Amino acid sequence: MSTPDTTRTRPDDGARMEALARWLDDRLRLAEGSRVYLRKAFPAHWSFLFGEVALFSLVVLLFTGTFLALFYVPDTRLVAYDGPYAPLQGREISAAFDSVMRLSFEVRAGLLMRQIHHWAALVFVVAIVVHMLRVFFTGSFRRPRELNWVIGVALLLLAFGAGFTGYSLPDDLLSGTGLRIGYSALLSAPFVGPLMGFIALGGEFPGTDVLGRLHIMHVMLIPAGLVGLVGLHLAILVRQKHTQKPSPKATNDNVVGEPLFPNQAMVSLSLFLFTIAVLSLVGGLFEINPVWLYGPYEPFQVFAPAQPDWYMGWLEGLLRLWPAWEFTILGVTIPSVFIPAVLVPGGIFTTVFAWPWIDRRWITKDDGEHHLSQRPRDVPVRTGIGVGGVTLLLVIFVAGANDVIASDLAIGLQATTNVLRVLVFVLPVMFGWMAYRLARWLKGDNTSPSGADDPGIGGAAAQAPTEAGSSSS
């Protein structure tokens, strides 16, 4: 509000700012178009902030990553380690691993940068996923926002790619194992698999070119894709304006919110700084990926238990749960990893990409333009499928640690795996159905799915998917 303090700015400061603004406007004619953006309405809700957290994590990743790239050497040639870490002194290690050791032990603030970078990568994917769940369960992907949904899913895939390539760069024992599994998945693609694997690595695994290639993917191609698609994502967001929760004021024909300047700008800046602060704290205090403990990569060594970064856990779980089905028919072998490592993830991502159209065609049967967010209860079928899908991913994620669970609970590995194989079918159906029933109950629609018993109370409430009618205030 108008506190008298604002007039205390020295007049020449204001005059200088104004002169600069005039200089720019003389050349770019900015005032005309910018005025409306200063007062652009931003609907406020805490759940709208996850996308911003993802964006800010990406900024942290770009800055810390640039610092790391100035020291990293993508080279598998062997050098003798002569740094301060005693257990490895004199050992022959790759120049890549050596540069990561140097970053961790000799470059001032290098370890901090490495750890912030790794934690930021984990938070980046968490924020994307939570943001996606918000958009999914509130139906915010509906027309006209299908394009931004598709771009968002592509961004998630790129984030996976960035994580996988980055994880493989230090050339430590764990990263090499992850790379070996990725190469095996590539190899299982029908017929072109071996060619794709050889082209990706420049020859048979492990090859000598692989680090250079992963490095360029990780520091150039994937970041370019991420930044480009984030730009497009935001441009479309500005064009289409934000969705909002329905209220007596907020309708499908307006946008109600805080102005971009100063309110939203300050909130976003505050969140940005807070993201940096928390990532730095976590990166400073909590050790992550201590490659010196894993040691350099040797293709014939491995250690247990080995788990990937969290967002790869569901793929790892699929590989562990899938039965040993390998067939040779008419001289053609279908490798056992083909279905769990290629077909199933491909199917899941195709479904997620296509969700706006699936939703419109079979669930809501509504092709209208929507700018109001729904409540999960408004579309029980979608909510049920969503909860079931998330449960499925969680079960296979847990299965990615079946060896740890088996030893912690002191039950056999085989028994653990078999229990998980049952749960992977039972739990998603159970939770999905419960979510569906809960949504219908909250909506005030008590009829059973078959519609046989209970004619339902309150016919008006039963039509809740029409947005304006569903606001309960």
Added chain:
Amino acid sequence: MADERGRPSSAGMSISGQQAEWQARAERAGRGARWAAISLLAAIGSGIGLLILYVQGGQTQLEGILIFMAFGSVALALGLWVRLVIGPDEVIEPRHRMASTEQQRGAFSAVYEDAVDEVVDGGRRRVLLRLLGAAAATLGLAVAFPLRSLGPGPAAELFRTAWRPGSRLVDQDGNPIRLADVAIDQAVTVFPEDAPRSADSQAFLIGTRPDAIVLDELKEPTAQGTVCYSKICTHAGCPVGLYRAQAGELLCPCHQSTFDVNRGAAVKSGPAGRPLPQLPITVDDEGFLVALGDFNEPVGPSFWNMTRDVADE
């Protein structure tokens, strides 16, 4: 874009009520400004502390804490500033359907079609447009070809390893191994002598128990019950790192496939789809273990065309 300011209205409130609200707001703003100032001072302090720490040689944990305090304090100050000092504000913008009106679309197509008409000269030069498309497709294909330079074709590499008839088995330091050196229940990682530490030739040499091994189920010769299997898991390619002598099984720590060393490394449990390939071995005149040839099957994870005749290569 209309710009209605919808600040919380105080219509219908008594004069004294309004005054009380004004006063509360002013107090809140004052409190917010005070705390924001303190936060900013804390940020400055932490920033200076960070600088000193860095110059002194740095310390990862303290650096993390100080950056947290520096950035977190500014974040807090901004939050207090916008929430307490500036206070809530509300803008209501109208929203229109995304689609252009039919009129606008019509105007666009009219201009566009006129232009296209000029390009194809009223339809007489349409073939030019098609040729341009074909040229673009050809060039696109030509530009994609250098991708092929990225790697050699797989050819026979996936079907063979560095093992040759007569290759001595050596350990990871290159020492050849005598049959007499391999005790019962012992497992040694071995390589061909001319390809030490080779990724695709790695194998596990295991001294099996005479009462447990079933020689009839082995596909290749052993050296008096000492067997040698590829160390690369046939599931996803991890090294099969663990030998459990008691159970006579090899365990892959990545996805927990187990292989029965006494029965030709057949899969006992887990997701692997086929046994570990076996290396035919024997003992040479000096008592050293040597390979009789390559593995009996391609090593590592399966691929679609792996069963074709290797001899064709």
